Amino acid sequence: MDSTYSKVKTGIPGFDSIISGGLKIGRSVTVSGPPGSGKTTFGLQYLHSGAKDFDEPGVYLAMSQNIDDLKNDCKSYGWDFDDLITKEKILMVDARPFKIKDELIGKDESLYRGEQLPFEHLTKLLLSSIKRIKAKRVVIDSLTILAMQYHDQFYMRQGLQGMVQALENFGVTSLILSEYSERDKIPLEWFVTSGIIQLRHTRKEDTMERTIQVTKMRGIKHSEQIHLIELDSDGLHLLHPKLIP
Numbered sequence: 001m002d003s004t005y006s007k008v009k010t011g012i013p014g015f016d017s018i019i020s021g022g023l024k025i026g027r028s029v030t031v032s033g034p035p036g037s038g039k040t041t042f043g044l045q046y047l048h049s050g051a052k053d054f055d056e057p058g059v060y061l062a063m064s065q066n067i068d069d070l071k072n073d074c075k076s077y078g079w080d081f082d083d084l085i086t087k088e089k090i091l092m093v094d095a096r097p098f099k100i101k102d103e104l105i106g107k108d109e110s111l112y113r114g115e116q117l118p119f120e121h122l123t124k125l126l127l128s129s130i131k132r133i134k135a136k137r138v139v140i141d142s143l144t145i146l147a148m149q150y151h152d153q154f155y156m157r158q159g160l161q162g163m164v165q166a167l168e169n170f171g172v173t174s175l176i177l178s179e180y181s182e183r184d185k186i187p188l189e190w191f192v193t194s195g196i197i198q199l200r201h202t203r204k205e206d207t208m209e210r211t212i213q214v215t216k217m218r219g220i221k222h223s224e225q226i227h228l229i230e231l232d233s234d235g236l237h238l239l240h241p242k243l244i245p
């Protein structure tokens with residue numbers, strides 16, 4: 001067994017066993033999939049388990065959904081984020097470029113002053129949030145929203161590279177969620193991050209089958225199978241996990 005690196009357990013039942021025990025500490029990994037495939041669930045479960053089972057605080061950066069709605073939806077999985085937020089084990093940061101202000105939709109000027117590089121603001125916001133609760137885990141949900149603001153691929157790549165490097169320097173293990181369907185162009189984050197986890201849902205007769213696949217995980221021996229997953233009242237779990245030594 002390779003024990004030369006520290007492992008960060010995702011706590012997602014069955015998942016750690018297919019990546020030799022856990023993620024590499026300090027690395028960033030992309031979690032990609034189409035809408036409804038379970039990206040947000042995967043991210044929040046990683047943070048919830050980190051805070052509850054491993055005493056590892058986590059930062060959740062919301063780029064698209066309202067935090068109250070998210071916390072509310074999590075109740076169907078039995079996760080109480082309010083309690084963890086009070087105990088400073090979780091910090092949920094609203095970084096949506098547009099949000100409801102005074103009952104109107106307004107642009108968040110504190111983050112996006114029309115500058116070319118909102119990545120810089122975002123990275124600063126992330127680092128101050130990490131320091132605040134001494135976070136060990138980060139989830140960005142999702143990068144796709146940010147990428148849409150960039151027409152210049154060079155700036156996008158540099159910005160992302162800088163953010164991933166900064167997170168690595170802080171020793172936090174991050175999940176970068178990204179929207180991806182098979183017909184899309186390969187997203188930049190697939191190249192820049194250390195790993196790719198793909199979530200899918202496909203039609204099977206009169207129902208849908210959900211799966212997870214580890215497409216890339218630098219420096220880790222991982223399963224090459226496509227594993228069936230299920231979302232139920234406890235969150236996401238693998239149906240037939242295989243042990244990877």
Ligand SMILES: Nc1ncnc2c1ncn2[C@@H]1O[C@H](COP(=O)(O)OP(=O)(O)O)[C@@H](O)[C@H]1O
Binds near residue numbers: 034036037042231232
């Ligand atoms: N308590 C639950 N039990 C089973 N499935 C659930 C539950 N809550 C949500 N889901 C499923 O999870 C899906 C949401 O997944 P989500 O993590 O938001 O996906 P994504 O972020 O990829 O769009 C819902 O569309 C629903 O099918």
Ligand SMILES: [Mg+2]
Binds near residue numbers: 039041141
């Ligand atoms: Mg989502």
